[in-house]
Amino acid sequence: MQQDDAPKGPDLAGGVELAQFSDGKLLGHVGDEEVLLVQSGDDIFAVGAHCTHYHGPLADGLVVGNSIRCPWHHACFDLRTGEATRAPAFDPIARFKVEQRDGKVFVGDKVAPCPIRPRSLKETPEKIVIVGGGAAGFAAAEMLRREQFAGEIVMLSSEAEAPVDRPNLSKDYLAGSAQADWIPLRSGDFYRDLKIDLRLGVEADSIDVAGQAVVLKDGARLAYDRLLLATGAEPNRLPVPGADRPNVHVLRTLADSNAIIASAKDARRAVVIGASFIGLEAAASLRARDIEVHVVGPEKIPMERVLGPEMGRCVRALHEEHGVIFHLEEGVSAINERGVVLKSGEVIAADLIVSGIGVKPRLTLAEKAGLTIDRGVVVDRTLQTSAPGIYAAGDIARWPDRHSGENIRVEHWVVAERQGQVVARNMLGAREVFDAVPFFWSQHYDIPINYVGHAEKWDEIVVHGEIMAHDCLLEYKLNGKTLAVASIFRDADSLKAAAAMEEGRAPV
Numbered sequence: 001m002q003q004d005d006a007p008k009g010p011d012l013a014g015g016v017e018l019a020q021f022s023d024g025k026l027l028g029h030v031g032d033e034e035v036l037l038v039q040s041g042d043d044i045f046a047v048g049a050h051c052t053h054y055h056g057p058l059a060d061g062l063v064v065g066n067s068i069r070c071p072w073h074h075a076c077f078d079l080r081t082g083e084a085t086r087a088p089a090f091d092p093i094a095r096f097k098v099e100q101r102d103g104k105v106f107v108g109d110k111v112a113p114c115p116i117r118p119r120s121l122k123e124t125p126e127k128i129v130i131v132g133g134g135a136a137g138f139a140a141a142e143m144l145r146r147e148q149f150a151g152e153i154v155m156l157s158s159e160a161e162a163p164v165d166r167p168n169l170s171k172d173y174l175a176g177s178a179q180a181d182w183i184p185l186r187s188g189d190f191y192r193d194l195k196i197d198l199r200l201g202v203e204a205d206s207i208d209v210a211g212q213a214v215v216l217k218d219g220a221r222l223a224y225d226r227l228l229l230a231t232g233a234e235p236n237r238l239p240v241p242g243a244d245r246p247n248v249h250v251l252r253t254l255a256d257s258n259a260i261i262a263s264a265k266d267a268r269r270a271v272v273i274g275a276s277f278i279g280l281e282a283a284a285s286l287r288a289r290d291i292e293v294h295v296v297g298p299e300k301i302p303m304e305r306v307l308g309p310e311m312g313r314c315v316r317a318l319h320e321e322h323g324v325i326f327h328l329e330e331g332v333s334a335i336n337e338r339g340v341v342l343k344s345g346e347v348i349a350a351d352l353i354v355s356g357i358g359v360k361p362r363l364t365l366a367e368k369a370g371l372t373i374d375r376g377v378v379v380d381r382t383l384q385t386s387a388p389g390i391y392a393a394g395d396i397a398r399w400p401d402r403h404s405g406e407n408i409r410v411e412h413w414v415v416a417e418r419q420g421q422v423v424a425r426n427m428l429g430a431r432e433v434f435d436a437v438p439f440f441w442s443q444h445y446d447i448p449i450n451y452v453g454h455a456e457k458w459d460e461i462v463v464h465g466e467i468m469a470h471d472c473l474l475e476y477k478l479n480g481k482t483l484a485v486a487s488i489f490r491d492a493d494s495l496k497a498a499a500a501m502e503e504g505r506a507p508v
């Protein structure tokens with residue numbers, strides 16, 4: 001074993017004293033495996049030290065009751081069972097035997113995975129149809145089986161591939177640093193073994209609400225007892241001449257990301273249209289491929305609308321340090337064989353063009369079905385639409401958010417997955433309220449931005465730390481109340497902010 005790979009901390013099999021714990025945790029190892037000891041009340045748990053999402057260090061996580069939360073993207077694990085109770089992780093963490101004797105704690109062998117008891121199986125629908133093979137659809141199907149739902153699950157996806165790790169498509173995968181086999185959320189065996197009838201390249205055309213059936217494009221009917229609509233969002237297309245040229249790409253699916261990668265192989269210069277999350281993540285990934293990157297956007301400061309001017313300037317500086325050239329307060333009037341024609345008349349030559357100018361929720365099915373729509377599919381606190389038995393989750397759902405007191409719709413991966421998980425339990429009768437604090441992350445080069453809460457507008461931003469030093473936490477306040485918190489490399493504070501908001505306390 002290389003020195004760098006050596007497991008950290010003391011040998012837990014040889015015993016450690018409680019005094020060695022810091023903040024209720026102690027990182028050590030058993031053999032080659034890193035193990036985390038966690039004290040919660042009178043109990044001491046020994047669990048695998050890494051999150052099963054992207055391997056985040058649970059030693060830096062937050063213990064809340066009998067659970068531990070990952071510092072990177074806030075997945076949550078039950079310390080008693082190891083279960084990943086909240087997305088974005090789905091697999092459990094390992095558990096180990098713990099013994100206390102002679103004032104010391106000893107860690108023994110790994111414990112077999114805990115069988116999960118169904119918690120919400122109060123109703124027994126026979127057929128569940130999920131329209132959408134993305135974050136919310138996948139999480140719902142997975143949770144239905146975890147809850148030991150034994151009936152039929154049909155999941156329709158208009159995409160050609162089984163559910164993928166969509167956030168990665170603009171980050172490591174596009175940059176060329178993620179393996180292709182990291183991208184599917186699960187292998188094909190998973191769907192077969194769990195009897196999830198995943199139908200790829202199949203589009204739902206309409207819903208017969210009275211007859212409880214989904215009608216497919218080819219006219220076939222799929223009966224359901226419960227239905228989840230998780231149709232996500234589609235990229236806005238550039239409304240200019242030349243937007244359909246073959247070197248102009250959007251980025252939503254694995255196929256889109258693969259098409260950009262294929263074009264990038266021979267490209268020397270790329271123009272990214274749109275200076276928000278997808279556009280700038282794509283810009284960073286294309287710079288990692290050593291392509292000259294120009295970013296065009298109408299705003300004065302990138303990401304100002306969501307993160308405010310200070311953080312926006314920091315993001316701009318970060319990209320400029322990596323060689324990105326910005327053309328802000330600019331628009332595109334056409335795309336032609338010479339490149340991208342700006343409204344100012346300037347032409348930026350480009351082999352590769354990526355358009356990231358926002359998305360719109362895919363509402364057609366819900367609209368045709370007569371469901372209540374208000375800039376999204378309106379759902380109640382249990383994520384049920386205006387039609388009993390039909391739920392909506394993810395990018396299309398507008399739900400009553402307890403934390404902001406408003407009906408909100410967001411486009412966040414973790415929110416979509418957690419909504420899918422809640423819908424699964426509610427389809428089985430749990431009547432659980434969706435009250436998770438919204439969370440998203442974005443990654444630019446090696447700088448992650450974490451965001452907790454939801455602030456569409458604010459009248460004050462309080463900055464803690466140094467934004468330009470990439471060590472900061474920003475509070476977005478309206479009328480004195482902190483609605484959201486954005487942070488860079490303040491993972492512990494971000495976790496604490498989310499936990500406080502859950503309990504109705506001030507996040508900072």
Ligand SMILES: Cc1cc2nc3c(=O)[nH]c(=O)nc-3n(C[C@H](O)[C@H](O)[C@H](O)COP(=O)(O)OP(=O)(O)OC[C@H]3O[C@@H](n4cnc5c(N)ncnc54)[C@H](O)[C@@H]3O)c2cc1C
Nearest residue numbers: 132133134135136158167204232394395411412413416440
């Ligand atoms: C490149 C990229 C990077 C991102 N990065 C981040 C990030 O870092 N952090 C973050 O929080 N969020 C990120 N997001 C946003 C996040 O991916 C979305 O919020 C999330 O995927 C929404 O999940 P969803 O289930 O609602 O929709 P989706 O994941 O889009 O899934 C919708 C599914 O429905 C299918 N579908 C639609 N209509 C039909 C129909 N009629 N019949 C059958 N199937 C249909 C689609 O084919 C698709 O499979 C990113 C998005 C993209 C595109």
Ligand code: FES
Nearest residue numbers: 051053054056070
């Ligand atoms: S690495 Fe733990 S939630 Fe992502």
